[in-house]
Amino acid sequence: MNTTTTDSPAFPQQKNATPPLAWVLLFVLALVWGSSFILIKRSLEGFPPVQVATGRIAFAFLFFLPYLIVKFREFPRRVAGSLLLSGLTGYLIPAFLFATGGAHLSSSLAGALNSLSPLFTLLIGAWFFGNAIRSRQLFGVLLGVTGSVFLVFMSATGSFSLNEYALLLVGATVLYGLNINVVSRRLSGLPALTSTAWMFGLVGPLALGGLLLTDFPQRATQSASTTSLVALILLGVLGSGLMTILFNRVIQLASGVFASSVTYLMPMVALAWGLLDHEALYWPQLAGMGICLIGVYLINRK
Template sequence: MSTATGAPTATARTANSPSPHTDPAAPQPDGAPSPATSAAPVSPASDDRSAHRLRAFGWQARFAVLVLIWGFSFLFIKVGTQGFAPLQVTLGRVAFGALVLLTILAIKRERLPRSARTWGHLAVAAFFLNALPFSLFAYSELTIPSTLAGICNATSPLWGMALSVVALSEDRPTRRRVAGLGIGFLGVLTVLGAWQGFAGTDLTGTAMALGASLSYPIGWIYVRRTLAGAGHSHLSMSSAQLLLATVQLAVVTPLFTSAPTGYPIVPLLAVFALGALGTGFAFLLQYGLVAEVGPTTAQMVTYFVPVIATAAGVVLLGEQLSWHTPVGALIILFGAALTQSRPRTSTPPTTATASATDRG
């Protein structure tokens, strides 16, 4: 989703980066008061408090919608693979997502990047942030429940912290973050029931889901090192990225799958929702949240997505849970939260341009 779904956040930086990249197209947190708050003569302080409450309600509602969309993404994947091959589900997902973003790009009269260098780097980002993890999640859900896939997605901040220590010299580990990394992976072992020899768990499918979660921070780190300060808007870069992911999968999918013999309506609608909502519309929501309340608050979506994914899988798909699955998920989320902590600093860290990522 990441990000993890999303984390994964909609900003293409490591999961630890706390400040957004801004551009002229970004929604501003201090907009003009709405007509409802300015109609009656009130004191400036009262007017400011009313406007603040309205804005707070607005971002909280959008935050909840984003959690629901990314939480249900794992259910949509499961339903989609009941009618189509995993690569076909992924191709439909990125194609519908790209269509949403390209439509918004046209409405706003923005242009795609023109530099060949930028397109080359975005092609790599599209592979690690879209084509590869989306495909791995789709294949994993052939053999594991959507609930487990959603929980595996929550490990993305753990992988991000581990990789950033190696790849990003400015990210130095603290004892708290190292402890969070250890606690998080202890949670993974708990989810898998390691003490009982992983009985009842498909290790191949689980490894694919964990590999998908690992792919996100690889992509984030690559983008941070190659596309920081590229000079294009978040929308322009992400539209190009999803367009490239669509091209990549359009080339690969016919080589490994045959054309669908039919187009069952429920799986088709699931793929459409996965792409248009979970990969297109969700990016716009996440981008707006990052611009309005900052990535530190926006990336808290990561901690709610497994809850929704688990509830959706159990209630709507009838998936079974062992006691250690939700317990392990809580341990993972606690560890991931610790890896996000960093000492306060007076100098804001370097930020990077945004890319299209989501939490599933």
């Protein structure tokens, strides 16, 4: 993420001085994960959402497969259920939600909605793991909800109407919040590489099997799909695989709350990619992004 304990707080208190390495890794995560939304968009140009969702998990699994084979006898059975839950809620199910929503939303808006993850991390930690919420954090939650209303009710043309695809991404952030709590409480005793590899080791075969049942092999061999295939491989190996190791390491170095704060750096990267890709932005979207980010800042502030 040394021995797993079940009575440790879901979010260990941050150390007075966060290690510099944690900050470096946080900014690396923001850069790569903030770019994942444009990679999803590029992947969707050559493959349907179900193939993008299963493909990114399958490629992450294939990346870790040599390690899993070598370490097969060292599978941490005592936390197998937590590893499976983390793989489902942190990766497999959100991959479907983001791929489906990403086909109908701009990458910048998707990045902004992803910033709701710390909000749900806090709420789930309080409701299911007994964490206390300070009044400042409660105010941050209310701001985050207000900002999400702007984003959920914004259509692609800038008018106000229920955006059901934005709701899919909100659902993914709820699952992310659950996953961070599971990792912090149940899996922080495992080395980051071990926990990450076995998460994908448990859900990856499901994704790979589902992917091979589609026409993905035929699509992937077409020259017109080369750019989309490269984007999908980067999503899986770099975004879902390597960056998850870094994310779990940040949780070890600092805390779950600190690690989740990567999501209010990611929208800036996603916004920059969106502008470079000539995506349109409207003032309610900008207002919603700003309100969400202020809320997340208050939630994470010490």
